[in-house]
Amino acid sequence: MGNIFLIYNDQQFSEPLAQYLTEQGYHVFQIQSLETLEESLETQFPDVIILDALLQKMNGFELCQTLKEHPQYKRIPIIMTSAIYLSEKERAHGIRFGEATYPILADRWLMKPIAPAEIAKHIAYLLGKETEPPYVPTIFIVDDERDIRELLRTTLERRNYRPLEFSTGQTCLDALASGIPPDVILLDYKLPDISGMIVLNRIREQFPDIGVVLMTAYGDEDLAIHAIEEDVDAYIRKPFLIEPMLMLITQTLERSNIKQERTRLIAQLRESNHEVMKHYAMLEHANRRLRELDQLKSEFLANVGHELRTPLNSIIGFTELLLQGYSGPLNNNQCRQLSMVLNSGNHLLRVLNDVIEVAMLNAGQVVLTHDIVPISAVVQEVLQELRKKIEQKQLRTQQRFDDELPDGYSSREKIKLILYNLIDNAIKFSSSGTITIAACTALRCPPGDIRRAHPPEHVTTKGDYLVLSVQDEGIGIREENFDILFDEFRQVDGSLTREYNGTGLGLAISKKLIDLYGGKIWLESRIGVGSTFYFTIPIKDESESK
Incomplete structure (x- = not known):
């Protein structure tokens, strides 16, 4: 160095x-x-x-x-x-x-x-390694006795302090008002113009953190107690020895530095709190406005969706009538074109129903109903509706249910919608293989089936839930993309040129519905191997029905 x-x-x-x-x-x-x-x-x-x-x-x-x-x-x-x-x-x-x-x-x-x-x-x-020279503390000596001032000044200069002398209380107060405050004040109790206690009180009004050592020729204990009550940092009787005085100055400097640092930190904390509260208020206002806009958006989507669904149902219905020959025979070309209209209308209706569903969920307009839901029957209904898609991709399906599988206790319509979305996704993202739909009670599910996927706590601790799963052998999903799967209008590949079409609402709707009924949804997946989506629904509590 x-x-x-x-x-x-x-x-x-x-x-x-x-x-x-x-x-x-x-x-x-x-x-x-x-x-x-x-x-x-x-x-x-x-x-x-x-x-x-x-x-x-x-x-x-x-x-x-x-x-x-x-x-x-x-x-x-x-x-x-x-x-x-x-x-x-x-x-x-x-x-x-x-x-x-x-x-x-x-x-x-x-x-x-x-x-x-x-x-x-x-x-x-x-050597230029520090930008400022070492700090030299300033000491005010306030005493009307010249010998004492000379003794203290000489001693303090030898100890590398910067002493300044005052023979009256008023000159000390004037110096405080016009310049930088000192680090310590050595204050005589008896001054020729005003009392040292009055000087102390005025010092504390302006500079509460300055260290003050009170000097007095009196030995009255009441005076010492009074000085301490007036927030004096140290008290010494005259005549005093230099070493005890220097020790008091050192202690007072340390105490003063601590008080000043505390005051600075408190002021900094108050300023920070003020800024935090200011930004919090702005953020709260922005969030409130966003909630209002989101509510308006959801209501708008729900209202527009209902307005569109009525004429769309008419288009689909009359197209089906035309295909059935109610308006006369059709040639092959007409049948093919009308079939395209019917397929497009059904696809549009499915998208529209999804938009209406998520808008109503966000607007809080979904009325929760609880029905006895036979899971096996609902799965069969969904598979029947998706039969053509399954056959087109030459996929296989299998079902694994507990022998004594209890019924779920939820909305049959909503559980059917959830299963439809999950099985439809499994079909969409699979080019071959088997789609497996399974159901079991929470405590009877094979550990290897669900526990490797980090299920929620109620799956392993409570028996009043059913665990349903839909497993495919499709393209799989990267773990870093798990979180965005359940966002509205989001897909892992969100580009316009993506291979797999869709609005990105199916999983968002499913999660919102499952949450409303007190269940949870989670998944496991491996790229190139496939994905398994799990969700839970409650079982009817027989004790409540009795």
Whole structure:
């Protein structure tokens, strides 16, 4: 990551720092003499130099000045550390040692003791790995005693804080109103103009998250309790020791950062909630409008369908009469043409019935009826209606029913429609093979027949359902297309040039009807092997009839 020259005589400080920087991936060279430095500079070029101000046999200030004036080394960032305090004046004009005054030319000046992690932040910034320099917390010192302000200011500067002094409560409040708020305020309880508690209350009105440490010369416990009730972060009695004060400042900074982060997150959450509610309202309005439009569409389709079905039934009926010779004999060509009209009319009627059925289902206009449904008889009726289609494709059919198969309890008309749609699909998508229609009670179905297809829970836990299935040996369906099969007007191949015609309503209608009667529909399929559609219908509860 970079070469670091560590120029120190104090091994108690340099050893832990060298170890930490090495762990961070830096190449650290520890240097304790001018000779070692010259040898190291001949073989290695440092990316950063960390230099102690006070060295044995070597003046750190003079060395810093020499390096900064050298044409080859002057651009190397230097971090100078020292246990001595430098005032603002000394930083600006230099520090005097003996008869010489040395300018402060280091890129960073840090007061010891300082944590290795803090030095690493400065290194990262000087090497361009961080976009901003390490943050320096601002501390307001509000006290009318000059000695205390001077003590706190000097101490805080040594610890790399930015202290600002105020001798009255009003000057502190004016500074808060006109500038960026500090991180911590060290507030004296007794001020010459206004009480420290009044200042605290005004601070809390504008900046509730600023950390405040209350200082007082009074030892009254009631005062401490009162200060805590007024939301002061810490309380310390004068005269105080520096170390406890620094500890309080550190704790208050941490607490203040937590409060500020909490406030920021709450504000962000409120804003996010506001946006979510706004979008939710828009979405709800759009959904409501879509439901209204869908209802109107369904009602329109149902009404138009009924209007079309009446004349279409007349066309089909009169065509059948013509073919039966009620208007006189027909030649072969006339019979062939009228048969085409009749087939087209029946096909159109089937499509129209599907459209009306799905429109009524969507509009909630389907009245549920419950009849005793003999499954075997209904299957025979459907197979008879589809006999010509089955014979045209030379398909075989077989039926597998339980010996004591109970009757279903649903609408005979709707169950017949469901079976018609499923068997018609099996015929449409099969070019050869066998179509198998099976029925059994839920708990008596052979496990191999249904459980590999992931049936709904009531198939394996309840005995008051019939499981019906229609199996073909056709083209099969890919599993990723299962979900769209039951959408209205959708087919796996929806192109205009698709091989298999149809409106894509049969399975959608079947699913809606099965759901209305409390059943479920599902399938299993393999490409080139075939498909099996399963569905359940309830059995009449004999206990209810009694």
